[in-house]
Amino acid sequence: xxxxxxxxxxxxxxxxxxxxxxxxxxxxxxxxxxxxxxxxxxxxxxxxxxxxxxxxxxxxxxxxxxxxxxxxxxxxxxxxxxxxxxxxxxxxxxxxxxxxxxxxxxxxxxxxxxxxxxxxxxxxxxxxxxxxxxxxxxxxxxxxxxxxxxxxxxxxxxxxxxxxxxxxxxxxxxxxxxxxxxxxxxxxxxxxxxxxxxxxxxxxxxxxxxxxxxxxxxxxxxxxxxxxxxxxxxxxxxxxxxxxxxxxxxxxxxxxxxx
Amino acid sequence: xxxxxxxxxxxxxxxxxxxxxxxxxxxxxxxxxxxxxxxxxxxxxxxxxxxxxxxxxxxxxxxxxxxxxxxxxxxxxxxxxxxxxxxxxxxxxxxxxxxxxxxxxxxxxxxxxxxxxxxxxxxxxxxxxxxxxxxxxxxxxxxxxxxxxxxxxxxxxxxxxxxxxxxxxxxxxxxxxxxxxxxxxxxxxxxxxxxxxxxxxxxxxxxxxxxxxxxxxxxxxxxxxxxxxxxxxxxxxxxxxxxx
Ligand SMILES: Nc1ncnc2c1ncn2[C@@H]1O[C@H](COP(=O)(O)OP(=O)(O)O)[C@@H](O)[C@H]1O
Ligand SMILES: [Mg+2]
Numbered sequence: 001x002x003x004x005x006x007x008x009x010x011x012x013x014x015x016x017x018x019x020x021x022x023x024x025x026x027x028x029x030x031x032x033x034x035x036x037x038x039x040x041x042x043x044x045x046x047x048x049x050x051x052x053x054x055x056x057x058x059x060x061x062x063x064x065x066x067x068x069x070x071x072x073x074x075x076x077x078x079x080x081x082x083x084x085x086x087x088x089x090x091x092x093x094x095x096x097x098x099x100x101x102x103x104x105x106x107x108x109x110x111x112x113x114x115x116x117x118x119x120x121x122x123x124x125x126x127x128x129x130x131x132x133x134x135x136x137x138x139x140x141x142x143x144x145x146x147x148x149x150x151x152x153x154x155x156x157x158x159x160x161x162x163x164x165x166x167x168x169x170x171x172x173x174x175x176x177x178x179x180x181x182x183x184x185x186x187x188x189x190x191x192x193x194x195x196x197x198x199x200x201x202x203x204x205x206x207x208x209x210x211x212x213x214x215x216x217x218x219x220x221x222x223x224x225x226x227x228x229x230x231x232x233x234x235x236x237x238x239x240x241x242x243x244x245x246x247x248x249x250x251x252x253x254x255x256x257x258x259x
Numbered sequence: 260x261x262x263x264x265x266x267x268x269x270x271x272x273x274x275x276x277x278x279x280x281x282x283x284x285x286x287x288x289x290x291x292x293x294x295x296x297x298x299x300x301x302x303x304x305x306x307x308x309x310x311x312x313x314x315x316x317x318x319x320x321x322x323x324x325x326x327x328x329x330x331x332x333x334x335x336x337x338x339x340x341x342x343x344x345x346x347x348x349x350x351x352x353x354x355x356x357x358x359x360x361x362x363x364x365x366x367x368x369x370x371x372x373x374x375x376x377x378x379x380x381x382x383x384x385x386x387x388x389x390x391x392x393x394x395x396x397x398x399x400x401x402x403x404x405x406x407x408x409x410x411x412x413x414x415x416x417x418x419x420x421x422x423x424x425x426x427x428x429x430x431x432x433x434x435x436x437x438x439x440x441x442x443x444x445x446x447x448x449x450x451x452x453x454x455x456x457x458x459x460x461x462x463x464x465x466x467x468x469x470x471x472x473x474x475x476x477x478x479x480x481x482x483x484x485x486x487x488x489x490x491x492x493x494x495x496x497x498x499x500x501x502x503x
Contacts, residue, residue, distance in 0.1 A: 152341040155309040156403065157331020158358050166354070170345050247345040247383045 037217040045217040046224060052206075053218075057225060059201035060191055064233065067123050067194075068187040071130025072180060078131060079138035084164065089139075100132055104193055112197050122194035129190040130183040137179035141172025174248060177241040184233035188226055203229075262287045262439050263308070263407055268317030270303055276464035277303055281317070283458050283467065285407065285439050292442045292450040294496070295460030301443040305409050308441075309333055321407065331359070334403030336410045340392035342384040348395050349380040355403035363402070370398045374428065390421035397429065401436050410442040414449060423481060426452055430479060447496050451475075452484060459499060469499055 019039045025031070026038035033041055078096075082089040104125065111121035145168050153163045195204025203222050210218030263285040270278040277300040285291045295301050306312040308319055310330040319327050326332050334355060342351045352367045371380055374394045384392055393413060400408050414422045430453065433440060444450050450457055454473060461468040473492070475483060483489050 146341075148337060148339050148341050149343065151311075152335065152337055154311050154330065155306070155333070155335040155337075155409075156355050156358060157310070162358055166357070167343070170343070173345075245345075247385070 034214045034216050037220060041217050042220040042224070046221050049218065049221065053203070053221065053225070056201050056203050056206040059199075060195065060203040061229070063119075063122060063194070063202065064126070064187050064191045064229065066119075067126025067191060068130055068184060068233070070123055071127040071187060071190075072134050072183060074127055075131035075134030075179065075183070076138060076176070079135045079142070082135070083139055083142040083168070084160075093139075096132065096135065099128075104129060104190070108193060108197050117198045121197065122191070122199070125194040125197075126187050126190035129186045133182040133186070134176065134179035137175040137182075138172050141175025142168050144175075145171045174241075174245055177237060177245065180237045180240075181234055184237045185230045188230045188233060192226060260287045261285070262289075262322060263441065264318075264320040265304075265308075266318045266320070268304075268307070268319065269315045270300065270307065270312070271315050278314075279464040279466045281465070281467060283470065285441055287406075288437055288439055289456065290433065290440045290442065290454045291456045291458065292444060292454035293458045293460060294444060294447065294450045294500075295465060296462060296500075297445055299460045299463060299465040301460065301465075302411055305335070305411055305441075305443065308409060309335065332405060332407070334400040334405045334408045336396055336400045336408060336413045338412045338415055340384070340389075340396040342392055342395055342399075344384050347381045347383055348376065348387070351384065351395055352399045352402055355399055359404055361404075367398070367402055370401060370432070371395075373432070374398055388421075390417055390425060393417065393425065394428070397432065401432055401438065406437070407439050407441065410440060412444055414444070414446070422449070427481065429453070430477070434478065447493055447500070448484065451489065451492050451496065452479060457496070459496065471496075 023039050026036065031038075037045075082092060107128070108121075108125055111124055115121040115124065149167055149171070150163065153167055158166070191202070192204040192207070195202035196208060199205050203225055207219060207222035210216075210222060261284050265284065266282050268278060268281040269276070281304070283291070293301055293304070303312065307314050308326070310326060310328055310332065313328050318325055321332050343354065346354070348371060349364070349367060352371060353362050353364065356362045368380060371377065374397075376391060376394060379387065379391070384395070387395070393416075396413070414425055417425060426449065442450070442453060451473060457471045457473060458467055459469045459471075460466070471492075475489065
């Protein structure tokens with residue numbers, strides 16, 4: 001925790017300075033609240049308006065958890081299949097890359113046409129944004145497995161399954177977590193976008209309503225919530241990583257010393 | 260009894276001939292060294308005995324059974340210690356046994372203690388020195404149920420001091436555990452000090468240039484390295500290697 005403080009004080013200072021500057025210019029230039037509310041107004045709305053967005057918040061959190069779980073599950077399974085069956089990888093790897101060039105904003109309305117307004121199209125959207133970073137980093141992890149260790153396993157007669165379970169999978173775990181960190185952050189954006197498509201609740205809905213009624217302070221509240229949610233999911237993955245990957249402790253320690 | 264028999268083994272990669280008509284054998288409980296320049300195909304030979312690579316011609320017989328292309332009949336100590344970084348010392352040592360099913364934790368702990376690594380059972384490889392890692396790698400192979408151990412230049416990454424003490428330690432665990440060793444090296448002194456029998460490979464394409472049975476009695480001590488008979492053998496082998 002101390003370490004977080006030591007490394008964190010610079011960005012925190014910048015943010016505080018930025019907020020002070022913003023607050024002062026709102027006051028000095030008399031900017032109307034519907035164009036740009038002062039940080040203090042946003043903060044007030046965040047506290048006072050809690051009951052307005054509480055249900056939206058919980059609904060979005062639930063959506064993220066479901067979406068991220070299904071998305072990472074899909075990503076992991078895809079990576080394992082593509083790794084264990086090289087023919088599948090040759091066939092699907094390029095398609096996977098191309099799929100990432102289709103803008104979600106274009107795809108999302110189509111998903112609504114095909115699957116309606118229920119939970120399904122939303123989960124598909126989140127899955128689509130989540131699985132890619134996981135699949136790519138896991139595949140990288142599998143492929144970068146130490147050749148010496150693979151040779152060792154082959155020499156002592158390990159089967160393909162044993163090599164996967166005892167060597168490639170644990171070797172790729174840190175890669176999985178790097179992918180998960182990206183996906184966790186993406187999943188929040190994915191959830192909000194999917195709610196824009198049409199939902200009865202959610203931060204995305206709250207945001208749309210706020211901007212169409214010129215409650216710019218609420219738009220900023222929504223932005224803050226999105227940032228905080230992304231951070232929370234990121235930190236949760238970080239926590240899991242620390243818990244599961246103890247053996248990397250030393251290497252990370254040296255990196256800290258350098259930075 | 261003959262444990263391993265290699266008969267007229269040849270190997271080419273494309274039109275490049277690496278090994279040419281290699282024949283030798285290893286008796287039960289014997290320590291045999293192969294001395295050869297780097298690039299002469301020693302690791303390739305091991306991969307063929309391990310069943311990973313197929314020879315171009317010839318046979319490899321272990322206890323009367325042809326093991327060409329068959330894995331899981333030997334245990335192996337590579338040049339780098341090849342420990343799994345996410346496994347503790349104890350878990351690493353048990354790896355080979357996990358692959359074949361039966362795990363003997365008690366014996367593992369015993370061997371770790373005998374290797375002077377008491378207290379490190381639950382340490383991770385990154386907490387160990389190079390020599391300690393190599394010891395763990397050796398224990399892992401001695402825990403392997405197979406009776407033939409292939410050692411591929413396991414000391415080449417160690418400094419001279421560590422190397423000498425590792426030699427003595429290897430001889431002591433080898434004498435306590437009934438294993439046969441086929442040892443590959445390009446270090447003359449090491450080969451003479453450790454082995455019962457010495458096989459010398461020529462330059463590429465490698466074939467067997469000479470084979471000697473060494474007269475030094477066991478147990479062997481570091482003092483042996485400076486005795487006149489040992490130095491004579493060293494000169495003999497050295498001149499054989501230089502006079503191409
Ligand atoms: N898979 C392979 N394909 C082509 N050439 C190889 C392959 N493996 C080894 N070689 C060649 O075989 C020769 C012997 O290699 P190696 O067995 O590693 O020698 P050593 O272990 O004695 O140093 C080298 O010249 C190497 O380039
Ligand atoms: Mg080699």
